[in-house]
Amino acid sequence: MSRPDAEPSLHDDAARAGWLYYVGGMTQDQIAAELGISRQRAQRLVSRAMAEGLIQVRLNHRIGACLDLEAALRDRFGLDRVRVAPGLGAGADPVRAIAPAAAAELERFLRMPEPLVVALGTGRALRGMVDAMVEIDSPQHRLVSLIGNIAPDGSASFFDVVMRIADKVRAPHYPMPVPVISPTPEENEAFHRLPPVRKVVALAEAADVVFVGVGQMSNDAPLLADGFVTRAELDEMQTAGASGEVAGWVFDSEGRYLDLGTNRRTGGVRVAPGLARPSIGIAxxxxxxxxxxxxxxxxxxxGLVTDEPTARALLSRA
Incomplete structure (x- = not known):
């Protein structure tokens, strides 16, 4: 006896409605008729499909204004790779704007036939990039984390992306098995003396390409919001001129790493300035x-993947 089909889930319905709308070109009235539901439910299902990433939209046409900004950024900063995505308007989350472009940039490397070591930072922008990626079989590459994957409470760091990418590309992956920031410099050094950690660090230091988020060190710093630094530690680093951070390592307005605060206890690998290999910021x-x-x-x-408003602001301040 054949097994009866399972009842469709809400995700199934949302995926089908999204497919009919974005790929099939149907109106919401047509979707309602096709699925035998009300127009209001059809509208909610289409919205759900997009909100939950069941449907991903990529812009194939390169807008002229974005191309002009890419050229200007490349010339001004001597960049090797630049992608500028159209902005989504005031109040919109910029991660949504840049995630598809960032995903396409990473996929470009993952489709290369020669084996690469791809080192990855962490954060909301990189997690958005992973969510926007398509599945690719890339077993020839190795993925390695630049930053520890243990949060202050002992849990896995929420925005760690190496394992998420590995699920999509089926490549060997190497998490950094240390705290993002250790309680003391001595504990951080003890972790880094462990043979498994030393192997992962060596792999990260030899990476062929680097993808990182860029965090601000203002009062809305991700390191503070995610509980990796205290308010007092942030104040100390701000007083010393902290401007940003990459993979948890804090630098000043000239991009010089600070020799104080959490930089003395940060796990993982610091991205050295002036690398000859691609080091691409997603922000x-x-x-x-x-x-x-x-x-x-x-x-x-x-290298940089950003959106139009950010590109214009960078050029106006350079």
Whole structure:
């Protein structure tokens, strides 16, 4: 006896409605008729499909204004790779604007036939990038984290992306098995003396390409919001001129790493300025402009994926 089909889930319905709308070109009235539901439910299902990432939209046409901004950023900062995505308007989350472009940039490397070591930072922008990626079989590459994957409470760091990417590309992956920030410099050094940690660090230091988020060090700093630094520690680093951070390592407005605060206890691998290999920053938003600018000045990053408003702000301040 054949097994009866399972009842469709809400995700099934949302995926089908999204497919009919974005791929099939149906109106919401047509979707309602096709699925035998009300127009209001059809509208909710289409919205759900997009909100939950069941449907991903990529812009194939390169808008002229974005191309002009890419050329200007490349010339001003001597960048190797630049992608500028159209902005989504005031109040919109810039991660949504840049995630598809960032995903396409990473996929470009993952489709290369020669084996690469791809080192990855963490954060909301990189997590958005992973969510926007398509599945690719890339077993020839190795993925390694630049930053520890243990949060202050002992849990896995929420924005760690290495395992998420590995699920999509089926490549060997190497998390950094240390705290993001250890309680003391001595404990951090003890972790880094462990043979498994030393192997992962060596792999990260030899990476062929680097993808990182860029965090601001203003009062809305991600390190503070996510509980990795205290208010007092942030105050100390701000007083010393902290402007931004990459992979948890804090730098000033010229892109020089600070020798104080949590930098003495940060786990993982610091992205050295002036790398000959691609080091691509994935970041956008008004609050991040000083941090991105500092990272570009010192060439902690030599490539950038951002959006139109951020690109214009960077050029106006350069």
């Amino acid at each position: 956008a938003g008004a609050s991040k402009v000083p941090a991105i600018l500092a990272a570009l000045k010192s060439r902690i990053i030599n």
